Amino acid sequence: MKEKLYHWIDERFQIGNLVRFMQHKRVPMHGKSIFYYFGGIAMFFFTIQVISGILLLLYYKPGEATAYESVQFITSEVEFGWLVRSIHAWSANLMILAAFIHMFTVFFERAFRMPRELTWITGGILLMLGMGFGFSGYLLPWNELAYFATKVGTDIMGAIPLIGPFALKLLRGGEDVTGATLSRFFAVHVAVMPALFTLILSIHLLFVQRQGMSEPDEWKEIKEGDRRYMPFFPHFMLRDVLLWTVALNVLALLAILWPSELGLKADPFASAPAGIRPEWYFLFMFQTLKLIPPHVLFMEGEILGIVGFGVGAAAWVLLPLWIGSKVKSTTTGIIGTLVVLYIVGMTVWGYIAS
Amino acid sequence: MERIGLMMKKTLGPGNVSWKWILLAAGMLFAAFPAPAGAGEEEGGGGTCYACHLENAEDADSPASSFADDIHYRRRLGCSGCHGGDSTSDDPDEAMSEEAGFIGAPDREDIPALCGKCHSNLEYMRGFNPSARTDQMEEYFTSVHGKRLVSGDTNVATCADCHDVHKIRPVDEPKSSVYPLNIPSTCGKCHRNETLMSSYGIPSDQVKHYTQSVHGKALLEKHDLSAPTCNDCHGNHGATPPGVESVAYVCGMCHATENELFQSGPKGKIFRDRKMPGCVSCHTHHEISHPTEKMISFDENDTEGLCLKCHSPNDEKPRKTAIAMRALLDTLTATYAAAEAKVLDAEQRGMEVSGAHYMLKDATQKIFQSRTYLHTFNADEMKPHALEGTEISKKVLALGEKAIHDYYYRRRGFAISTLILSLLAVTLYLKIRSLD
Amino acid sequence: MSSSESATGKLKARRRFLNALLGASTAAWLVSVFYPITKYLIPPESAESNVSSVKVGKKSDFKRDSGTIFKFGRKPGILLHTSEGDFRAFYATCTHLQCTVQYRQDFGMIWCACHNGKYDLNGVNVSGPPPRPLEPLQVTIKGDEIFVSVQA
The missing domain is CATH 1.20.5 (Single alpha-helices involved in coiled-coils or other helix-helix interfaces)
Structure with missing residues (x-):
């Protein structure tokens, strides 16, 4: 029966190649193999985001007069609505976290070098898109906190030299954060970004499958026969699934113990509540901008910060293009440690300061 | 224009023989050209008196220093209007001479008439405010204060004691001594004075009681300007304790339904016939606290119970009524309290209960209504309201219970899903082991 | 084996x-x-997330010179049918201490039983404790049916 079905499909789509490819695909086994899983975990959370996002779309109504009320409706009236919303919010955070871990392990293992430059670049774009998802999704419940966080966040965009005012207007759909902003963010969050993300994720995965897993530098000194591998299917795949079940349980625990709150409806005329703070993955930038003095040499501090982050992000994403494949491991080690220390330090500082 | 203004200043003051028509004209002009706020002393109503007294003022409380805030000064009415004298003369001896009509500080017993010179003159007052009232002096002489003043007692309050002397402000200005929030302390200036009050044989604790009463708290703590203060029950200028028969009508100005139900019920007739004061018999007057169900009790050991103040414990029919009404209210408030606590509990567990909150408001309304219908002193009339409130409270209680049930349901659900996920994880692990 | x-x-x-x-x-x-x-x-029983509009009933359901309390989302509303034949609606929450107001035919006014507050038929507070007018709602009549919605 199983074989019949296989033949039926194989006759039409020639999946034999694919199956053989899967059978031959193997994953290197060594001390740091655990880090191979984080990309998969991030992808798992993305899948949850798609499913829970679609579920939320069934009841969510964008618009100044309805957004908040519909989210309230979801959390109070719809059965398990609170769970779906909390899962969507927590899974977003965990996805970004997993992506960060994935990125830094790849960086420290220097797996971005030839031939994986484009895999790194697409990964970088995916992380930025993920953060964009977070930023645009944060406004959608149209509550007080979201409103002011978006106001502050977009204000920062407005300080970009030359294109700032235009970008601000384009982003907000007007001079201020209004119902028009909500419509735009909604469109971007549920249509533009998912499409872009899926496209780039497919390319990213295609590259990974085509090139196989990166092997650690130390393996160059080991004889080919002594290198240990694990078949991708089913061995590695099952381990992936095992981790996903654990991840799912952690997600459920977080969603049940700390469900997303809604707070008060956004009121453009109210004064900003105390402790307006962006999501944790923006906090290191937010805190840096707060710390930069108003004037540095001939530049305005805020502009300097924004330009600095723009250049920094571009440099980070395009890293393989300028750092070269012959870069020493001590160099990447120092750069990576500094970047991690900076991000972690600023995030912690941001939490303590507010 | 300038000349007319000067002439008006000179001739202003009702003491002048030909003042009537000039005042009329002046009043109209004032109404048409109101003085700018904070006008300088040249423009203000003080003339030379004001300038000189301000220069020689010893402190900020001196008459001239405080006069700039006075409504009379703001309307360009100067010192000589009350004190007489010539406000255009630079020479103090001449300005404050008897020939110029200077009277200095008026005697206390003359104050009402002095103020009344203008304030009881409708034609004059109309110039400033077309709907100004002019009956204050008339009212005053009907008040206890006024009557005593006439009989020669100068310790009683006159206009200046409540309205201030040189810093008289309109009643709608929060800084005014007669602004609703300030009335208790203004009346208290004398009525809190134990020695003064005991000489009249009246208590001096009314302000203290009022401050602690439900009305005093509404006014002074919640700043609800509609809450009654001293003058709302006693009258303003005609301040007098309301008579026995009129008490219910005074309270009924706001508590209309209670009064209506009380008057049309059996109690109203009895109270009227026996000339007993209505509301205050149970609720007291100055220290009115938030009424509770405990007031209705036929139990002799019940300190808060009031029925036995008049009834004997053996009055069978009233006893039954009281017990029935008390039972209805007790059930209602107990159910409400239970429902409220449950909803609060659910809320603290992070559950969404805004729907229950809405219904709780409905139940509160029914509690008000039941307490209002208590004044019929007829259990059957109160019953439907109380039962409805109890019913709503029960529904809220059920909603709260459901929310709390949901809370545990979520945790149980999570436990089950954890169990399943753990089973899956363990079998996956075993499967992986078996493959290696 | x-x-x-x-x-x-x-x-x-x-x-x-x-x-x-x-x-x-x-x-x-x-x-x-x-x-x-x-x-x-x-879908849950109340399939709408918020109330911005409510069908109160048919014109013929409301006598002239009367007022009716209806549920507007999570707040009470009052629909007036004036003696002149106008339909008007307000949130029925008294601006003094949040009691629910009612129409008093004998006064021809909106009245709050709690402290004898009175509003005229435009919802303006005219006597008693209420500090502010009632919050108005929009009445729309389609054919014979009366809809009440939040004011735009």
Whole structure:
């Protein structure tokens, strides 16, 4: 029966190649193999985001007069609505976290070098898109906190030299954060970004499958026969699934113990509540901008910060293009440690300061 | 224009023989050209008196220093209007001479008439405010204060004691001594004075009681300007304790339904016939606290119970009524309290209960209504309201219970899903082991 | 039966058991995922998330010179049919201490029983404690039916 079905499909789509490819695909086994899983975990959370996002779309109504009320409706009236919303919010955070871990392990293992430059670049774009998802999704419940966080966040965009005012207007759909902003963010969050993300994720995965897993530098000194591998299917795949079940349980625990709150409806005329703070993955930038003095040499501090982050992000994403494949491991080690220390330090500082 | 203004200043003051028509004209002009706020002393109503007294003022409380805030000064009415004298003369001896009509500080017993010179003159007052009232002096002489003043007692309050002397402000200005929030302390200036009050044989604790009463708290703590203060029950200028028969009508100005139900019920007739004061018999007057169900009790050991103040414990029919009404209210408030606590509990567990909150408001309304219908002193009339409130409270209680049930349901659900996920994880692990 | 054969038999049995267990726990897991999702998909009783408009009833349901309390979302509303034949609606919450107001035919006014507050037929507070007018609602008449909505 199983074989019949296989033949039926194989006759039409020639999946034999694919199956053989899967059978031959193997994953290197060594001390740091655990880090191979984080990309998969991030992808798992993305899948949850798609499913829970679609579920939320069934009841969510964008618009100044309805957004908040519909989210309230979801959390109070719809059965398990609170769970779906909390899962969507927590899974977003965990996805970004997993992506960060994935990125830094790849960086420290220097797996971005030839031939994986484009895999790194697409990964970088995916992380930025993920953060964009977070930023645009944060406004959608149209509550007080979201409103002011978006106001502050977009204000920062407005300080970009030359294109700032235009970008601000384009982003907000007007001079201020209004119902028009909500419509735009909604469109971007549920249509533009998912499409872009899926496209780039497919390319990213295609590259990974085509090139196989990166092997650690130390393996160059080991004889080919002594290198240990694990078949991708089913061995590695099952381990992936095992981790996903654990991840799912952690997600459920977080969603049940700390469900997303809604707070008060956004009121453009109210004064900003105390402790307006962006999501944790923006906090290191937010805190840096707060710390930069108003004037540095001939530049305005805020502009300097924004330009600095723009250049920094571009440099980070395009890293393989300028750092070269012959870069020493001590160099990447120092750069990576500094970047991690900076991000972690600023995030912690941001939490303590507010 | 300038000349007319000067002439008006000179001739202003009702003491002048030909003042009537000039005042009329002046009043109209004032109404048409109101003085700018904070006008300088040249423009203000003080003339030379004001300038000189301000220069020689010893402190900020001196008459001239405080006069700039006075409504009379703001309307360009100067010192000589009350004190007489010539406000255009630079020479103090001449300005404050008897020939110029200077009277200095008026005697206390003359104050009402002095103020009344203008304030009881409708034609004059109309110039400033077309709907100004002019009956204050008339009212005053009907008040206890006024009557005593006439009989020669100068310790009683006159206009200046409540309205201030040189810093008289309109009643709608929060800084005014007669602004609703300030009335208790203004009346208290004398009525809190134990020695003064005991000489009249009246208590001096009314302000203290009022401050602690439900009305005093509404006014002074919640700043609800509609809450009654001293003058709302006693009258303003005609301040007098309301008579026995009129008490219910005074309270009924706001508590209309209670009064209506009380008057049309059996109690109203009895109270009227026996000339007993209505509301205050149970609720007291100055220290009115938030009424509770405990007031209705036929139990002799019940300190808060009031029925036995008049009834004997053996009055069978009233006893039954009281017990029935008390039972209805007790059930209602107990159910409400239970429902409220449950909803609060659910809320603290992070559950969404805004729907229950809405219904709780409905139940509160029914509690008000039941307490209002208590004044019929007829259990059957109160019953439907109380039962409805109890019913709503029960529904809220059920909603709260459901929310709390949901809370545990979520945790149980999570436990089950954890169990399943753990089973899956363990079998996956075993499967992986078996493959290696 | 040799010992090696029995060992392979045992191994086979163990593998079968493991596969069965894997299948069962996967199935249980699927149920635990699809149960909440299915529940979520079933629309709740009040299928609308917020009230911006309510059908109060037919014109003929309301006599002239009368007022009717209706539920507007989570707040009470009052619909007036004036003696002139106009329909007007307000939130029925008194601006003094949030009691629910009513129409008094004898006064021809909106009245709050709690402290004798009075509003005229435009919802303006005219006597008693209320500090502010009632919050107005929009009345729309389509054919014979009366709809009340929030004011734009």
